[in-house]
Amino acid sequence: SAGVFAGATMPQTGTITGRVSNAATNTSLEGAMVRLEGTNYSAITERDGTFRLQAPAGDYQLRTSYTGLDEQTVPLSVQNGAIVRRDIELTAGIYKMSPFTVAGEREGNAQAITLQRRSDGVKTIVSADAFGNLAGNPGDLLIRLPGVNGESVGGDNRFMQIRGLHQNLLSVTMDGDRIAEATSSGTTREFNFTKINADAIERIEVVKSPTPDMDGDSIGGAVNMVSKSAFDSTPERRIRGSIGAIWRAFDPRDTPRWCYSLSYSEVFGGKLAVAFNAADRRYMSLIASNSQSHQLLPNGVSGPAYTYAFSFTDFRDLRIRTGAGLKLDYKFSENTRFFINLQDTKGIEHESDTGAAWATNEAIATRDANGNLTGAGGIVPGYTANMTEIRPVADSRLTLSSGNLYYGAETGNIQFGGVQRYEGLNIDYSAYISKSKTDYSGISTPNFILRGIGFRIERKDDPYLPLVTQTAGPDITNIASYAENSYNISRNATWDQFRGVALNVKKGFRTAVPTYIKTGVRWRGQDRSKETTPWSGTYVGPDGVMGVNPATGVNDDNLSQFMAHRPLQGKLDHYPNLPFPQVGKDGSSLVRAALAERPQLFRRNVAANLQTTLTGDTAFKEEINAYYFMGNIDLAKLSVLGGV
Numbered sequence: 001s002a003g004v005f006a007g008a009t010m011p012q013t014g015t016i017t018g019r020v021s022n023a024a025t026n027t028s029l030e031g032a033m034v035r036l037e038g039t040n041y042s043a044i045t046e047r048d049g050t051f052r053l054q055a056p057a058g059d060y061q062l063r064t065s066y067t068g069l070d071e072q073t074v075p076l077s078v079q080n081g082a083i084v085r086r087d088i089e090l091t092a093g094i095y096k097m098s099p100f101t102v103a104g105e106r107e108g109n110a111q112a113i114t115l116q117r118r119s120d121g122v123k124t125i126v127s128a129d130a131f132g133n134l135a136g137n138p139g140d141l142l143i144r145l146p147g148v149n150g151e152s153v154g155g156d157n158r159f160m161q162i163r164g165l166h167q168n169l170l171s172v173t174m175d176g177d178r179i180a181e182a183t184s185s186g187t188t189r190e191f192n193f194t195k196i197n198a199d200a201i202e203r204i205e206v207v208k209s210p211t212p213d214m215d216g217d218s219i220g221g222a223v224n225m226v227s228k229s230a231f232d233s234t235p236e237r238r239i240r241g242s243i244g245a246i247w248r249a250f251d252p253r254d255t256p257r258w259c260y261s262l263s264y265s266e267v268f269g270g271k272l273a274v275a276f277n278a279a280d281r282r283y284m285s286l287i288a289s290n291s292q293s294h295q296l297l298p299n300g301v302s303g304p305a306y307t308y309a310f311s312f313t314d315f316r317d318l319r320i321r322t323g324a325g326l327k328l329d330y331k332f333s334e335n336t337r338f339f340i341n342l343q344d345t346k347g348i349e350h351e352s353d354t355g356a357a358w359a360t361n362e363a364i365a366t367r368d369a370n371g372n373l374t375g376a377g378g379i380v381p382g383y384t385a386n387m388t389e390i391r392p393v394a395d396s397r398l399t400l401s402s403g404n405l406y407y408g409a410e411t412g413n414i415q416f417g418g419v420q421r422y423e424g425l426n427i428d429y430s431a432y433i434s435k436s437k438t439d440y441s442g443i444s445t446p447n448f449i450l451r452g453i454g455f456r457i458e459r460k461d462d463p464y465l466p467l468v469t470q471t472a473g474p475d476i477t478n479i480a481s482y483a484e485n486s487y488n489i490s491r492n493a494t495w496d497q498f499r500g501v502a503l504n505v506k507k508g509f510r511t512a513v514p515t516y517i518k519t520g521v522r523w524r525g526q527d528r529s530k531e532t533t534p535w536s537g538t539y540v541g542p543d544g545v546m547g548v549n550p551a552t553g554v555n556d557d558n559l560s561q562f563m564a565h566r567p568l569q570g571k572l573d574h575y576p577n578l579p580f581p582q583v584g585k586d587g588s589s590l591v592r593a594a595l596a597e598r599p600q601l602f603r604r605n606v607a608a609n610l611q612t613t614l615t616g617d618t619a620f621k622e623e624i625n626a627y628y629f630m631g632n633i634d635l636a637k638l639s640v641l642g643g644v
Contacts, residue, residue: 013057013081014082015084016052016076017334018086019050019087020089021087023091027234028233030046032064034051034053061073064088070090125203125205126203138225139194140157141198148160149161151167154315157193159190167191168188168220169220170218171214171215171217171218172224173223177432177434177502178434178524179498180413183494194347197279197343202229204226230329231329235267248284251286261279271332278324281320284318287315291310309360320348335421339418344410350406352404355401355402359395359397361395365379387456390456390457396453399450400447403445404583405443408441412434413432414434417430424507424508424510425508427504429501432498434499440492446487446562447581448485450476455469483555484547485559486537487535487537488535490532491535495527502521502523505518505519513636518628521626525623526621535604536605536608537603537605539594539602563579565580628643628644
């Protein structure tokens with residue numbers, strides 16, 4: 001038997017290595033297919049365009065293909081124990097015809113399509129520059145993908161839903177690791193995309209059908225943002241910058257808001273890749289919103305229906321997003337790489353709103369024998385679909401409010417990982433920590449209330465912003481007419497932290513059809529907490545009574561000390577010049593200053609505030625240990641994947 005073993009020799013093999021790039025731009029091509037024709041030997045290029053495969057000694061034709069570029073075939077000879085290097089430069093007719101007009105978006109899209117074709121499961125991959133430069137919010141790109149719906153808040157696409165499932169069921173990762181998110185100011189799992197530094201993102205992967213190697217709480221899909229690496233582009237030093245402004249030139253409420261971005265990438269010695277991206281963007285969200293409430297008619301009744309409430313809000317929100325990212329990739333050898341990824345994003349919002357709300361009860365007044373209106377009903381008979389007149393009863397009121405929001409949010413991520421690649425075997429591992437904090441230092445809302453007024457609501461030129469004309473009662477433009485007030489401050493802070501480690505091992509088999517198995521283990525911990533310290537109550541003045549004091553018949557509140565005439569502009573300029581409560585752009589207000597200096601002149605709703613604190617303060621901790629095992633087989637156009 002010894003002679004039998006001695007005569008059985010192992011196959012004589014050699015190694016083929018190289019880099020696949022774009023001939024016109026010298027950009028590395030990730031996901032290119034490199035195959036020895038007539039054999040089952042193939043490889044997929046890595047992020048820096050390199051590939052490595054082993055094959056028996058002999059003469060071959062090496063074919064390389066990539067989406068959007070012409071295939072290329074080159075001959076080579078593999079010697080036993082030798083390393084053969086072949087660098088492949090692919091091109092296409094569009095580059096030959098006009099090499100100086102090819103935009104970077106084309107390469108990004110081609111790469112995304114290539115990786116999507118190579119991916120497991122139902123996955124959509126899109127380059128961050130697929131629709132031009134992504135100005136700060138990844139959600140603006142995600143909503144353009146099939147099966148993805150965005151929820152807009154104040155003009156921003158904040159939350160994403162995949163295939164109609166709730167955003168709480170969506171997991172969001174950066175390079176495969178979870179990202180902390182506290183900007184929703186709650187304790188749910190929803191993720192606010194407006195506080196992500198999109199300038200550091202190379203592409204976005206949307207997984208609609210989770211695979212076994214993903215987190216179990218990804219039943220609503222997953223979004224993975226792949227950070228930029230200097231290996232993505234040419235190795236020489238590249239510095240890019242931009243400066244611009246966002247300005248609604250024809251809106252008197254706006255002024256130019258300057259935006260800046262800077263990116264740097266370079267590969268040192270072919271081993272150390274450095275990518276740095278930073279940006280500061282500022283823009284104003286200006287919205288004139290309105291609401292109307294109409295009579296609910298029984299089935300079969302066509303109308304008319306009266307209008308019992310109308311309100312408008314002049315919404316102005318300055319949003320500032322500043323972010324920076326640094327990624328270091330180190331190629332220790334052809335088989336081993338390490339990376340460190342640092343990301344930090346800060347967001348600030350200064351919101352200043354003014355609004356007016358007219359309302360009455362949902363009761364139609366009656367007439368006595370002499371035709372006089374009686375009862376407490378606020379609706380005057382004779383209304384039409386476009387006109388409703390309101391009586392000056394106790395329920396007929398006007399509420400003036402000024403809302404002010406100031407908050408800051410910050411999210412930071414630190415990731416470390418590595419990749420070990422051998423013939424048919426890939427091992428990757430990572431460790432990370434992600435922290436996020438949101439501080440709502442105070443959502444301040446003072447209100448002035450005037451009762452017993454009559455008014456008419458008429459829809460004429462603009463059905464959404466009807467005319468409102470006062471017909472009876474105290475003058476709504478005189479601050480002395482307002483006898484009631486309320487003041488609310490919503491203050492809360494939220495903290496969120498993720499930390500985890502993961503190890504994945506993938507083994508490929510050289511069979512008649514591509515086959516692999518994959519297994520891995522991971523641990524993840526999360527801490528999340530929220531603290532609330534609200535204040536709500538009324539200003540009662542020196543006599544301790546809001547409005548007219550029954551004992552003296554005098555109202556000493558002097559609400560004019562908290563007033564500021566803020567002219568309505570744009571589509572709201574046809575409404576009266578009303579005495580709105582004052583709020584400052586920096587979160588300050590005259591009411592808030594008075595509360596701090598003279599708290600004895602206010603009456604706090606202690607019970608309601610205590611209840612809010614007791615029900616609003618939350619904290620939870622979660623730790624998850626998990627493992628998985630999966631396998632995949634490709635049968636031409638059919639791919640079968642399964643696992644646990």
